[in-house]
Amino acid sequence: MTGSTARTARVRRPARRTLAAALAVTAAGVLAACTSNSTDDGSSGEDTRRNAASSNDEPGEEVVIGFSGPEADHGWLAAINSFAEETAAEYEDVELRVAEGTNDPSTQISHIETFINDGVDAIVLLPTDGAALTQVATEAMEAGIPVVNVDREFSDEAAARTTILGDNYGMGVAAGEYACGLVQEHGLGGDAVIAEIAGLDSLPLTQDRSRGFADALEGCGQDVDNRVAAEFTVESGEAAASNLLQARDSIDIVWNHDDDQGVGVMAAFENAGRDEFFFIGGAGSANAMRWIQNGDMEATVIYPATQAADGIKLARLIAQQRGLSDLVQVEVPRRIVLDAPVVTADNVEEYLPMGFES
Template identity: 65%
Template sequence: MSVKRTSRAGTLLMAGASLAVAGLLAGCTAGGSESSTADNRNSAEENAAAGDTVVIGFSGPAADHGWLGAINSSAIAAGDSFPDVELRVAEGTNDANLQISQVETFVNDGVDAIVLLPTDGAALTEAATKAMEAGIPVINVDREFSSPFAARATILGDNYGMGVSAGTYICERLGGQDDAVIAEIAGIDSLPLTQDRSRGFADALSDCGLSVTNRVAADFTVQGGEAVTSQLLSAAPEIDAIWNHDDDQGVGVLAAIDAAGRDEFFMVGGAGSANAMREIQSGDSVLEATVIYPSTQAADGIAMARLIAQGKTMSDLYTPSVPYRVVLDAPVITADNVDEYIQFAFES
């Protein structure tokens, strides 16, 4: 199974080819006249122009983690950026029952759309489905519902792709070293997102003949990251590379590495925190790369909710409606491109 990431140049070439084909199809009809395909699109200017005011309800989990805090703040900033959006923000919570009541309140208030990052996708599915049945489009962010009828659109980070990106980077750095010792510091093993990240990582390493030698799991906290990394370093006297799934717990991971005085390996992080990017910029850390898991997902959800509520399309696509499912990219950030991405980073 080949899982190598497509290069940016290759992606642009393929995109260009696809648009060229689309252009040909749009221009070729039985009568030789131009198709109306392109006419269904809103232009970027039309999308940016203020329309009828739409009321969007937003509910997300408690901001007890740097990435989650960035999710909430970026959603609010997105709402503020549109003069025709009234954003109603519910208090962040990790209580599924409270979040259900928040969705019910939005429905009773008759909002035009709901953007929801559920604390538990399965637990919020029924409430979201009822909102949809009431004619209110729901935009599902990050943690998926268990029914396709619970959301008009879903926007996700690419957990499997994160693992592929991290593994591909390590393969490129250690190519040909069949005996390389690769360590993995995962998040919470019971979560599907952690399982997806680990699966992508293993698949990418397998593609270049490598595999994970030592693996531990933390809990997405600084304390957990420090504790399991101390155990890992004690068990593995020599390591060539480490992938840590989460930059928030990475603060503890780096603390344990510093305390052990170890620097014979390089490390790749995950999520894209500002402190991780500053470590990369410094050039003095074992952390030399991190893989983005976008904290802009809810902000993108707000933008999509506005388009859907106003009956607009996505200006760069030929399809005459907003896509049902969007999966964001998981790029690798290194010293070569960190200056382009640090503006989007979140503080741990």
Template identity: 70%
Template sequence: MSARPLPRRRGPLVGVAVAAVACLVLSACTSNEPEDSGDNETTASTVSSNDDTGDTVTIGFSGPAADHGWLAAINSSAQEAAEKYDDIELKFAEGTNDPSAQIAQVETFINDGVDAIVLLPTDGAALTETAIQAMEAGIPVINVDREFSSPFAARTTVLGDNYGMGVSAGTYACGLIEDNDISDPVIAEIAGIDALPLTQDRSQGFADALEACDQEVDRRVAAEFTVESGEEVAANLLQAEDKIDIIWNHDDDQGVGVKAAFDAAERDEFAFIGGAGSCNAMDWIEAGEMEATVIYPPTQAADGIKLARLIAQGKGLSDLVQVEVPKRVVLNAPVVSADNVAEYRDLCFDS
């Protein structure tokens, strides 16, 4: 299957919502070389290299069961980040989708007196009270991806930008329509689990971006973030629509099934845009079988580990004037196309 040749959108997208710090990989924000600070002790921490070995800190990490490519990448990226530092001792709990088991893991971290906890909760609301207990015990909690229901449960929260993913995908779609002078385009959307706020945010961002170029989604279906569901709903979509110009699929893991349905139906008249940034998606982009994908960073837990280390060592981000780590970090949602796929290849994950 070869995708219809379309002019590539060059340059950065405009209008992507990014809050707090927009570094995709925070290592770029924490590796300034030391500068001469004279005798002023109050400025020493803001100009020293944060990657230099400091006091050893023990960080507890609890994440999800690795039953999805992106989730597996979350766990492995946390371990890989910790291994880069001689001053991190990582206590890595077995991944779980059971909130009760994860609560027990966090309670163990508290009893062990770790210096910080990085937590991607199976259920943010269910883990909130236990996270508050850690904070009250003087252990900073770094909340990743799924938010707690209380601001008192985390010292810092690291998030991907679900709404921004939709905005990026929609803005890119508008560019394709303009560049190819497509009149009355048929735009389809393959969402994930509709009941999840993250799916709703992605769809809202997509709709808002399309509205900016006077377009709307003509056909929307929802899958379940699995290969099987992706293939089923994509096959049904193709049967229902004889002609489609652009399809945005929210998730590159379910995209394996979506792509299989496209191949089986021998349909390639549309521009296929994905979401998350899997290695499969980047392979398809390089092969001309996919137009683009929108990154939802699998580095969030790795960034959480790096921030936990800085917080536990009393440091801030060296590229910021502010001397403390921000309370909230929302990562960017860039579009990866044939023009820049090489830049993002190292961040892809297996699906």
């Protein structure tokens, strides 16, 4: 997007509201020894499993971790895979076995069954469908192989030793709070026109993002005036954004849920010659961050592509029967929800290295 003088004046503003880039961790109890790969021989009351006095990155016993995720047909998913493999390569005590990505639940189930038969020490799984993969994940747990569930939850908490999630509702809240800050800063008033370009409406994650956005806007007396849905693809993003622009002659703020589909959204803006609004993105692509640097975008809200990489780190500790050295309760938590920080011109340099290519 080339950006007119008026556009540049509007987007080059310091962030009024950003969320701390912190890890929100909630522990929901500790799994029984039968699913934590511990051996109970009754020989001693001394707990030798906890090794929180030393750095978690110090080498431990060698472990084999199986990793399975969907097909990388989306920039964010490709980053999920690459970050996971790069993280595993950092540890000399980890052998990572990567199943070929697939969008077919039955194929992914067979991959997990292979990991079980091979007797891997832990499994990190981003399921194509959480409900469809619940049973085979449970079978792995019952076989004594801890499972780390990433991004898409199983239908039974017992199917995973640990679950790592992005904060979809929090992502919407962050975008909405930032939009409220723009309304206040620029005196847009109660008649501000706010638009939303969602992802797939059938997905709970999309519903959560929209709910968070609406809830945050309500806090400053605003609401969503126009909402369209895309499908997390470039083509659908362009089509949805084109429909939105045809419906409104003037818009103050646009929030797009996904920076991959944002490539198409930006193309629609360019084709229509429209740049009168503040543009907020979602997910944290490198494209979006470069647009922020260039003054073509106001902000983007991170949905971490590091979730599987974090899963590798935690699977390694669980398989080695170690805990987290930075926690007083040293056991690896049962549930971890990652933060949704807002990236602006003020902090884009910090986040750009973690941006994924669309």
